[in-house]
Amino acid sequence: xxxxxxxxxxxxxxxxxxxxxxxxxxxxxxxxxxxxxxxxxxxxxxxxxxxxxxxxxxxx
Numbered sequence: 602x603x604x605x606x607x608x609x610x611x612x613x614x615x616x617x618x619x620x621x622x623x624x625x626x627x628x629x630x631x632x633x634x635x636x637x638x639x640x641x642x643x644x645x646x647x648x649x650x651x652x653x654x655x656x657x658x659x660x661x
Contacts, residue, residue, distance in 0.1 A: 634642070
């Protein structure tokens with residue numbers, strides 16, 4: 602009986618299995634933006650510039 606209690610005590614004193622943390626972020630984006638959102642933020646100035654140029658050439 603003492604042997605069983607000794608083994609139980611040794612098991613209780615052992616640290617539990619290391620809990621694996623899920624990866625904090627699987628996305629490589631810096632601000633946790635989705636791909637289409639990041640693409641929109643990068644391209645909108647060029648689209649607006651193109652639209653302004655189109656409207657200016659139509660006035661002439």
